[in-house]
Amino acid sequence: MTREAREHWGSKLGFIMAAAGSAIGLGSLWRFPYVTATNGGGLFVLAYIFFTFAVSLPIFIAELIIGRRAQRGPVDALTSMSCNTGPWRNISWLCVITNFIILSFYSVISGWSLHYLILSLQDFTAQRTAEEISALFDRFYVASDLNIFWLGMFLALSAAVVLGGIKKGIELWASILTPGLFVLMLCLLLYCSSLSGFWPALEFLFRPDWSHFSSTGVLEALGMAFFTLSVGLGILITYGSYMQPTQSIPSTAITVAVLNVCVSLIASMIIFPLIFTFNMQPDQGPGLVFKILPVLFNQLPATKLLSTLFFLILLLTAITSSISILETLATTGMEAWGWSRRKSVFIWSTAGFFLGLPSALAGSGLLLPNWTSIYGTDFLSQINALPDWMLTIGALAFAFFVGWTLKPEIVEQEYKKASSALSLKFFPLWIALVRYFVPLAIISIVLHKLGIFQLLSC
Ligand code: TRP
Numbered sequence: 001m002t003r004e005a006r007e008h009w010g011s012k013l014g015f016i017m018a019a020a021g022s023a024i025g026l027g028s029l030w031r032f033p034y035v036t037a038t039n040g041g042g043l044f045v046l047a048y049i050f051f052t053f054a055v056s057l058p059i060f061i062a063e064l065i066i067g068r069r070a071q072r073g074p075v076d077a078l079t080s081m082s083c084n085t086g087p088w089r090n091i092s093w094l095c096v097i098t099n100f101i102i103l104s105f106y107s108v109i110s111g112w113s114l115h116y117l118i119l120s121l122q123d124f125t126a127q128r129t130a131e132e133i134s135a136l137f138d139r140f141y142v143a144s145d146l147n148i149f150w151l152g153m154f155l156a157l158s159a160a161v162v163l164g165g166i167k168k169g170i171e172l173w174a175s176i177l178t179p180g181l182f183v184l185m186l187c188l189l190l191y192c193s194s195l196s197g198f199w200p201a202l203e204f205l206f207r208p209d210w211s212h213f214s215s216t217g218v219l220e221a222l223g224m225a226f227f228t229l230s231v232g233l234g235i236l237i238t239y240g241s242y243m244q245p246t247q248s249i250p251s252t253a254i255t256v257a258v259l260n261v262c263v264s265l266i267a268s269m270i271i272f273p274l275i276f277t278f279n280m281q282p283d284q285g286p287g288l289v290f291k292i293l294p295v296l297f298n299q300l301p302a303t304k305l306l307s308t309l310f311f312l313i314l315l316l317t318a319i320t321s322s323i324s325i326l327e328t329l330a331t332t333g334m335e336a337w338g339w340s341r342r343k344s345v346f347i348w349s350t351a352g353f354f355l356g357l358p359s360a361l362a363g364s365g366l367l368l369p370n371w372t373s374i375y376g377t378d379f380l381s382q383i384n385a386l387p388d389w390m391l392t393i394g395a396l397a398f399a400f401f402v403g404w405t406l407k408p409e410i411v412e413q414e415y416k417k418a419s420s421a422l423s424l425k426f427f428p429l430w431i432a433l434v435r436y437f438v439p440l441a442i443i444s445i446v447l448h449k450l451g452i453f454q455l456l457s458c
Helices: 012-023 026-038 042-070 074-081 088-121 130-141 144-163 166-192 198-206 216-228 235-241 249-277 285-298 303-337 341-360 371-375 379-405 408-416 421-425 427-449
Strands: none
Touching (some): 012 249, 026 285, 042 074, 042 379, 042 408, 088 341, 088 379, 144 303, 144 341, 166 249, 166 303, 216 427, 285 303, 341 379, 379 427
């Protein structure tokens, strides 16, 4: 394909909003709280924060470096920068496939938030008992037509944004939706801080308690640090490829990582006080947000407003994240096969719809009816757990690529472009993390997870 002029982000802030929008998503709002609950809070949260800054952030920077240098999406970037030697091309395709898988189930869950937003606007909890409200989710989960409908609607929304391109699509919408999300979340946080369960929730979230921490929580914390920062699948290679040389990569990355951790913590500081105020069990699994929160909102004043706000927030974060996945796929279609943006977006979102069907129908069992009896859990829960592994492999690959394969001068040049004096001071630390600490940490945690050696005694 000939190299036509590549579109770039219109402003530095616009790029930060787009990258933060990609990072902040269902991972922070829906997944982080329930995984924190199943892992006993405290130490898991600390491990998550540590991994975000010591492992995930260095890879975030590494991906942006690859993207901005190559000015191409992941497949073309890794292929051209490695001069098509080694396994890099195959690894980049693995990233594309994983993005596609994530898009499929992510859109199903995002579709739920769209459904719950509409329900909230209709004040669906009024005159219903707690059991009835929780049971609504169970009924919705097995309703094949509704799940398919919302999957399609959500993908259509995401496709409409990505069709607009970088400046007029992703950047424009992320610049509106991401700050909007912050404002809405701060309003909810302020409200929750007045509840009696606020302090017990903070204690649960931040007090280290070894008795609740298992060593498998370490891998989950690492996977979570990758997932919530959108690291390990080349999304940041794609976003980096639209970056201007006048923007500092490390400062941008740190800003996004801090924003992302703040949102994950704020989400938990909204959800757990509600749970503690009403003496409910926090470890409810993936249904936590959809089954429990409406019950709790129903017991508070301004139910309709609270519930609408919350599901609107969930939807906004889901959109700004899914567009980053769809953009990466669209870029791949445009670069690898010369498709137009319109054709690429259409093909990937339609394909995402079909791949999403087994997840959308996981509850009803219309497709793959024997899945649960054969594998023990339904298709959606299983596919949801897959990316942790893929992200870990991807992150390890990018660490090797930038730390050991790319010419050190290229890496240093990209890191230092437009960087502040402070960021420059961190260069030796960053490169040491990418070369040694990140691969060692990832490999030891994976070996531990596979049972090859024991990391902690518990
Ligand atoms: N980070 C997003 C979230 O927290 C999800 C996401 C978007 C993602 N793009 C990604 C995860 C790429 C992994 C890789 O919900």
